[in-house]
Amino acid sequence: MPVENSRLSGFFKLSVEERRKLVQKLSKISDEQINALASNGELSDEAADRMIENVIGTMSLPVGIATNFVIDGSHYLIPFCLEESSVVAAASNMAKRCLQNGGFHTQNDAPLMIGQIQILETPDLTKAMKNLNQSKDEIIALCNSLPSTMIKLGGGCKRIETRVVETMSGPMLILHIIVDCRDAMGANAVNTMAELIAPEVERLTGGRVHLKILSNLAAHRLARVEAIFTPEELSNDGTIENGQDVINGIIEAHHFAVADPFRATTHNKGVMNAISSVAVACGQDWRAIEAGCHAWASHANNHYTSMTNWRINEDGNLHGSIETPMAVGIVGGASKVHPVAKANLAILGVKSANELAGIICAAGLAQNLGALRALATNGIQAGHMKLHSRNMAVSAGAQGEEIEIVAARLQAHSGPKTQTTVKKILDELRNE
Numbered sequence: 001m002p003v004e005n006s007r008l009s010g011f012f013k014l015s016v017e018e019r020r021k022l023v024q025k026l027s028k029i030s031d032e033q034i035n036a037l038a039s040n041g042e043l044s045d046e047a048a049d050r051m052i053e054n055v056i057g058t059m060s061l062p063v064g065i066a067t068n069f070v071i072d073g074s075h076y077l078i079p080f081c082l083e084e085s086s087v088v089a090a091a092s093n094m095a096k097r098c099l100q101n102g103g104f105h106t107q108n109d110a111p112l113m114i115g116q117i118q119i120l121e122t123p124d125l126t127k128a129m130k131n132l133n134q135s136k137d138e139i140i141a142l143c144n145s146l147p148s149t150m151i152k153l154g155g156g157c158k159r160i161e162t163r164v165v166e167t168m169s170g171p172m173l174i175l176h177i178i179v180d181c182r183d184a185m186g187a188n189a190v191n192t193m194a195e196l197i198a199p200e201v202e203r204l205t206g207g208r209v210h211l212k213i214l215s216n217l218a219a220h221r222l223a224r225v226e227a228i229f230t231p232e233e234l235s236n237d238g239t240i241e242n243g244q245d246v247i248n249g250i251i252e253a254h255h256f257a258v259a260d261p262f263r264a265t266t267h268n269k270g271v272m273n274a275i276s277s278v279a280v281a282c283g284q285d286w287r288a289i290e291a292g293c294h295a296w297a298s299h300a301n302n303h304y305t306s307m308t309n310w311r312i313n314e315d316g317n318l319h320g321s322i323e324t325p326m327a328v329g330i331v332g333g334a335s336k337v338h339p340v341a342k343a344n345l346a347i348l349g350v351k352s353a354n355e356l357a358g359i360i361c362a363a364g365l366a367q368n369l370g371a372l373r374a375l376a377t378n379g380i381q382a383g384h385m386k387l388h389s390r391n392m393a394v395s396a397g398a399q400g401e402e403i404e405i406v407a408a409r410l411q412a413h414s415g416p417k418t419q420t421t422v423k424k425i426l427d428e429l430r431n432e
Contacts, residue, residue: 003349008077036340063081064080065347067095069095069104071106072106079281080274095366097233098227098229113186114215116174116176116194117209119172119175133160140158145196146192155181177194182331185329186329217291221325221357223358223360225321228318247312254308267306270371271367276290281340283345284334284335289328308320322368326360392419
């Protein structure tokens, strides 16, 4: 279950151990799960060797908790796994700024995935398409003849679609099988169905079936999230006037991303800072999610554009929304193998893949607003450098107490905050 309250005042001031204890208390995860986090998520050589080939070791990344998220009326502590500073803080900050209107609200499609079957050398495309569509019930039944828990739970192949794609190799007939994957991401089930029906597809079309594979452009499995931010919530000083200025700046920045693919790429990278980080933390196929999100940002408008939409509503508030493919699962895969992925899913308390999809997209929308607000006000470097200064101090060779002293002096430095500046500050400190 979600936590009772995600508003954790002063959470960032606690030690790592204190944060773990508080998260365990709130989410009621087990000692085993909290120990998996405390051990930095390290896999044994044996476990790692079962996951991929030619294993020589493992690599750890930080897992942080984004706070303040209220999604569909429930509070969530959201785990992020990534190496970049300021992301968790920005998402948490923006999540706190839409609570006046109830936080984030989701509306997701059913968990439908597409399996593609490529049919070549078809003597008569029109007749082949007609035969496939007339035999749709038999094709669907064949797909669903597999023994599968997913099918027993109401999932399985629901319909088929046919397309002709013009290519450099000539026209190709493409059959889509549309499969309800329930709480699974669905790749294995969809690929198995596609391979199973290939001989029958060849018989019906007179063609040669070539590729049989899932599509990661999950156009029938869209997650939608929206939130409303008042001028007071977004302002720097609590006034409506300042908040309206901030909102206007955000809108102007958003319009830049909508129109220009160079800006849209960086804009969407900010969205994916959260989406991919939560996906990694929860053991999802984040590469598939990335591919689907970026493809959708091009597919819907025939040019690469913003994944998010921002506008000023009739009340003068900022309305943000995102609609994007979100193929996630809570059964199978790394989500059930990696001990930290299991712990992070337990912290979220999700009960379905659709719930997880909404959480991930809410994090993406919040993080996007964090970047837009920073760009439209103080600039992106102000907050980022405040958090990044410690990393720069360590890179310059600072140790122990030197790290915080160098970081503080770098933040107070009025000139460029470069690595050369950090080294100079460290040298001056050691000569005192």
